[in-house]
Amino acid sequence: MNSHFLIGYNDKDTFLHRLSGSTKLIGFIAFSIIGMITYDTRFLLGILTFSLILFKLSKISITEVSFVIKIIIAFAALNLLMVYVFAPGYGMTIYGTQHMLWRSPENYFNLSWEELFYIFNLFLKYTFAVPLALIFLMTTNPSEFAASLNKIGIPYKTSYAVEIALRYIPNVQRDYRTISLAQQARGYEISKKAKFWPRIIGNAQILLPLIFTSLDRIEVVSQAMELRRFGQGKRRTWYMEKQFGKADYSSLIVIFLIVLAGVALFNVNGGRFWNPFKH
Amino acid sequence: MTEPIISFKNFSFQYESQSEKTLDNINLDIFPGEKVMIAGASGSGKSTLGRCLNGLIPQAYPGKISGKCVINGKELVESSVFDLSFDVGTVLQDPDSQFVGLTVIEDIAFSLENDQLSQAKMREVTRKWSKKLNLEKLIHRSPQELSGGQKQRVAMAGVLIDESKILLFDEPLASLDPASGAASIELIDQLAHKQNLTVIIIEHRIEEVLKGGIDRLVIMRDGKIVANDTPQRILQQSLLEKLGLREPLYLSALKRAGVNLAACQNIDQVSQITESQMSRKLTAWNDHTQLSRKVKKRSTLLDLNELSFAYEDASPIIKDLSLEIKKGEIISLVGRNGAGKSTLSNLITGFLSPSGGSIKFKGQDLLKMSVKERAQHIGYILQDPNQMISKTMIYDEVASGLRLRGLLEDKIKERVEKILRVCGLYEMRHWPVSALSFGQKKRVTIAAILVLKPEMLILDEPTAGQDLKHYTEIMTFIEKIQWENDLTIILITHDMHLMLEYTQRTVVLNQGKILLDAEPAAVLTDDETIKKAYLVRTSLFDLAERYKLPSATDFVAKFIQTEREGRV
Structure with missing residues (x-):
C-alpha cells in the first residue's frame, strides 16, 4: 500500500548499510561543500567516479530511484540551459581565452570551448552529489536519522x-x-x-x-x-543510534583525505578553477 | 486508614479562554490500588479533570486554579508535566495520534530516551515490557500497521515503562472495535492487579468498562461531581439514566420487564446479576411481547453482483461479493478493520474500480458513471466532518456541490435554503463553520450532500466519540431525513448499540466476503460470527441465555422493538 513516489530506506546488508548514519551524513556534507566550491575538473571527475562506485556497492537498484533521477536530470538540464542563455560568454570571462566554436564573441549568442567546459564542470557538480544523497537516504534507517x-x-x-x-x-x-x-x-x-x-x-x-x-x-x-x-x-x-565502529573511523579518515586533496588543489591551481586553456 | 494517592479539595479550574469555570468545586479522593471510572457527557469536565491529573493543566492549558489538588504527594500548581509524568502515565484517546516512534520498539523506548538511559539499559527494559504486553513479534513494525488492539498495547507499554503508579486512560475505547475494546479493558484489569496500579478511566461507554470490574464510578455534569459511589449503588438507583448517560443494555431490558433494580445483587455484571423475581418476570415479558413482522414490498435500489477487487499483485480485498439493497432500507455494515468495509464503499462511490463483477443502481450500470455522476445518486459522508468541510461559511459549504454542477444562483439559493431548513441550520446559514459544534458540523456535511438529492447515503461511523445526547441528536436527525425523503442508508460502524437500535439489517463482512446478512439481533446473538468479525455479544444475549428464554434472538429483537416504539 505504501506509495512509491517517495524514496525510502531499503534494508540490505552492505558495507554502507552498516556504517553509522552520522558518518554517511558527514561524508555527504563534506563532499558536497568541497565539490560545490571547486571547479577542478579532475577532482570532480574523481569524486563522481568515487560516488558511482559507492552507489554500486550500496546495491540500490536503478528502478527504485529512476523517478527521482529523471526529475533531477530534467532540472539539471533546464538549469544548464538557462546558465547558457543568460550568459553565453561567461566561460570566456572565467578562463580568459577565446576558442570559438560558433560565431564570434561580438554576438550575444555564441559558443566557445570555454563555455562548454564551464557548463561541463557545472554538470559534474550537479551529478556527483546525487548518488551520495541517495546512498544516505536509502541506506540509513530513518529511525537513525x-x-x-x-x-x-x-x-x-x-x-x-x-x-x-x-x-x-x-x-x-x-x-x-x-x-x-x-x-x-x-x-x-x-x-x-x-x-x-x-x-x-x-x-x-x-x-x-x-x-x-x-x-x-x-x-x-x-x-x-x-x-x-x-x-x-x-x-x-x-x-536506534549506531555506535561508531572501525569502519566509521576509517571512512572518516578517507573523507578527510579526499577533502584535503580538494583543498590542496586550490593551491596548485592558484584558485578554484583548473584552467586547461592557458599554456 | 490509608492516605489518598490523589486528592482534590474544593478544586476549581477556569480555562483562560472561557468565561465560566469548567471544574467547579471538585472534592475527590482516590486511594492507592483503586480502579475508578469517570463518566459524563461531553463538556461535563471529565477530560479537564484528566488534564489536571497529568499536569497538562496548567502547563499546556493555562487558566485560573483555586483549591487544592495533590497527586502522589505533589501539589499540582507546583509540579510540571515532567514531574508528574513519573507518577501518572497517560494513554491518550487515539493511540494513532500519539505514536512518535517510527517503529514499535522506538515508541516504547521514547520516555527512556528522554531520561537519557544508555542503549543497553533501554534494551533490557523494553524487552521486559514488550514481553509483558505480548508485543515481542511486533517490535520492528511500524505502529500504524498494527490492529487497533495492538496499537493500544503499544501505547500502554510506552507509558507503563515509567513504572508510574497511576495510570490514566482518556477514552480508551473510542477508536477500537468492540472485541479489541473488551480485550483492552481486560488487559487493564490484569495489569492493575499485577502491577498494583491505581487506574483512572475516563469514558462514556459505561457498559463496556463496567464489564472489567471497577471499584468506583464518578459521574460529572457541568463541571461538578454529581455521583461518586460504587457502580452497584449507582446502577441500583438508575442514576445513569437520570443523568442522561447510557445505561447498560441489560438493565434497560430488566426495567422493561418490570424488575426492581434496587433489589438486584451484583448489578454491575450481567453474568452474576440476581433478583428473586427476575426469571419469572423476564419469561413473562418475553411471552407477552409479540414481534411484529411487517414485511414491506420494496424495489431493489442497489445490486452488487459477484464484485471483486484487488490491488496489483496482492490478494483480493473483495471476493465475489453479491448484495442486494432495497429502497428505504437502513443497513449497518460491520466487520473488523481491514475486512473490506471501506473498500466496498469506495467501489460503490467510484473511488476504486472493481476487478470483476457489476454494480447496478436502479438497473443502470453504475460502473459507467464517473465519481461526480455517482455522487448525485449516492452520497458518502466521512467520519470526521473536518475532513469534508472546505468552505468557511455554512451557506457556501452547502451550495458548493450545486455551484460545481453549474446551476444558476437563484436556483441554488432555493435548494440550499430548503435543505438548510430540513437540517435545522437555516438560522445559522450566515455563520462561519468554525462556530459550530461537532454534531452541527456533521449536519452541515450531511446537508451539503443532501442538496444534491441523492437516493442513498453511506455514512462512515456517524456517531463515533459522541456521548448519548449527541448520539441521539445525530441519529434522530438521520432517521428523520431518511423517513422524509425515503432515503436508503448504509451505516459503517463499530458501535453495536447503533447497529441494534437504528438499523434493520446488518451485513457482516469478513475477509472480503459477506459472513452474515441478517437482522442485527440475529447477528449479535451468533457466537461464530461475533468471534470472526471482532464483535462482542450483547449483554441481552447473556441475559436470555442465563434465564433460558426460548430464543435469545427473538428476545433481543423484542427489546429493540419496544425501545423503538418508545422513541417514535
Missing part, C-alpha cells in the same frame, strides 16, 4: 522534528487521499480529465481541511511527547 543529525551537533529538538515529519508522511498522505475523495464526490474534478485551472482549484479545496486536520495532529502529538518528558533534559539518548 534523528540520532545522526543530533550527533553532528544539531540540537535534538530540531533533529527530532525531522523524525516526526518522516513519521507523519503516511498520515498526511492518508488524510490527503480521504479528503480528496470526499471533495471529488462533491463534484471537484482533480483527476486528469479536468482542465488545468479547475484541477488547481480542486486541489486547493483539499488544503484547508488538510491543514486543520494536521494542526490537530500536531497539538495531540506534542502533548503526548511532553507527557513522556520530551524536552526535559539538555540531551537525550537514542535507542
Whole structure:
C-alpha cells in the first residue's frame, strides 16, 4: 500500500548499510561543500567516479530511484540551459581565452570551448552529489536519522522534528487521499480529465481541511511527547543510534583525505578553477 | 486508614479562554490500588479533570486554579508535566495520534530516551515490557500497521515503562472495535492487579468498562461531581439514566420487564446479576411481547453482483461479493478493520474500480458513471466532518456541490435554503463553520450532500466519540431525513448499540466476503460470527441465555422493538 513516489530506506546488508548514519551524513556534507566550491575538473571527475562506485556497492537498484533521477536530470538540464542563455560568454570571462566554436564573441549568442567546459564542470557538480544523497537516504534507517543529525551537533529538538515529519508522511498522505475523495464526490474534478485551472482549484479545496486536520495532529502529538518528558533534559539518548565502529573511523579518515586533496588543489591551481586553456 | 494517592479539595479550574469555570468545586479522593471510572457527557469536565491529573493543566492549558489538588504527594500548581509524568502515565484517546516512534520498539523506548538511559539499559527494559504486553513479534513494525488492539498495547507499554503508579486512560475505547475494546479493558484489569496500579478511566461507554470490574464510578455534569459511589449503588438507583448517560443494555431490558433494580445483587455484571423475581418476570415479558413482522414490498435500489477487487499483485480485498439493497432500507455494515468495509464503499462511490463483477443502481450500470455522476445518486459522508468541510461559511459549504454542477444562483439559493431548513441550520446559514459544534458540523456535511438529492447515503461511523445526547441528536436527525425523503442508508460502524437500535439489517463482512446478512439481533446473538468479525455479544444475549428464554434472538429483537416504539 505504501506509495512509491517517495524514496525510502531499503534494508540490505552492505558495507554502507552498516556504517553509522552520522558518518554517511558527514561524508555527504563534506563532499558536497568541497565539490560545490571547486571547479577542478579532475577532482570532480574523481569524486563522481568515487560516488558511482559507492552507489554500486550500496546495491540500490536503478528502478527504485529512476523517478527521482529523471526529475533531477530534467532540472539539471533546464538549469544548464538557462546558465547558457543568460550568459553565453561567461566561460570566456572565467578562463580568459577565446576558442570559438560558433560565431564570434561580438554576438550575444555564441559558443566557445570555454563555455562548454564551464557548463561541463557545472554538470559534474550537479551529478556527483546525487548518488551520495541517495546512498544516505536509502541506506540509513530513518529511525537513525534523528540520532545522526543530533550527533553532528544539531540540537535534538530540531533533529527530532525531522523524525516526526518522516513519521507523519503516511498520515498526511492518508488524510490527503480521504479528503480528496470526499471533495471529488462533491463534484471537484482533480483527476486528469479536468482542465488545468479547475484541477488547481480542486486541489486547493483539499488544503484547508488538510491543514486543520494536521494542526490537530500536531497539538495531540506534542502533548503526548511532553507527557513522556520530551524536552526535559539538555540531551537525550537514542535507542536506534549506531555506535561508531572501525569502519566509521576509517571512512572518516578517507573523507578527510579526499577533502584535503580538494583543498590542496586550490593551491596548485592558484584558485578554484583548473584552467586547461592557458599554456 | 490509608492516605489518598490523589486528592482534590474544593478544586476549581477556569480555562483562560472561557468565561465560566469548567471544574467547579471538585472534592475527590482516590486511594492507592483503586480502579475508578469517570463518566459524563461531553463538556461535563471529565477530560479537564484528566488534564489536571497529568499536569497538562496548567502547563499546556493555562487558566485560573483555586483549591487544592495533590497527586502522589505533589501539589499540582507546583509540579510540571515532567514531574508528574513519573507518577501518572497517560494513554491518550487515539493511540494513532500519539505514536512518535517510527517503529514499535522506538515508541516504547521514547520516555527512556528522554531520561537519557544508555542503549543497553533501554534494551533490557523494553524487552521486559514488550514481553509483558505480548508485543515481542511486533517490535520492528511500524505502529500504524498494527490492529487497533495492538496499537493500544503499544501505547500502554510506552507509558507503563515509567513504572508510574497511576495510570490514566482518556477514552480508551473510542477508536477500537468492540472485541479489541473488551480485550483492552481486560488487559487493564490484569495489569492493575499485577502491577498494583491505581487506574483512572475516563469514558462514556459505561457498559463496556463496567464489564472489567471497577471499584468506583464518578459521574460529572457541568463541571461538578454529581455521583461518586460504587457502580452497584449507582446502577441500583438508575442514576445513569437520570443523568442522561447510557445505561447498560441489560438493565434497560430488566426495567422493561418490570424488575426492581434496587433489589438486584451484583448489578454491575450481567453474568452474576440476581433478583428473586427476575426469571419469572423476564419469561413473562418475553411471552407477552409479540414481534411484529411487517414485511414491506420494496424495489431493489442497489445490486452488487459477484464484485471483486484487488490491488496489483496482492490478494483480493473483495471476493465475489453479491448484495442486494432495497429502497428505504437502513443497513449497518460491520466487520473488523481491514475486512473490506471501506473498500466496498469506495467501489460503490467510484473511488476504486472493481476487478470483476457489476454494480447496478436502479438497473443502470453504475460502473459507467464517473465519481461526480455517482455522487448525485449516492452520497458518502466521512467520519470526521473536518475532513469534508472546505468552505468557511455554512451557506457556501452547502451550495458548493450545486455551484460545481453549474446551476444558476437563484436556483441554488432555493435548494440550499430548503435543505438548510430540513437540517435545522437555516438560522445559522450566515455563520462561519468554525462556530459550530461537532454534531452541527456533521449536519452541515450531511446537508451539503443532501442538496444534491441523492437516493442513498453511506455514512462512515456517524456517531463515533459522541456521548448519548449527541448520539441521539445525530441519529434522530438521520432517521428523520431518511423517513422524509425515503432515503436508503448504509451505516459503517463499530458501535453495536447503533447497529441494534437504528438499523434493520446488518451485513457482516469478513475477509472480503459477506459472513452474515441478517437482522442485527440475529447477528449479535451468533457466537461464530461475533468471534470472526471482532464483535462482542450483547449483554441481552447473556441475559436470555442465563434465564433460558426460548430464543435469545427473538428476545433481543423484542427489546429493540419496544425501545423503538418508545422513541417514535
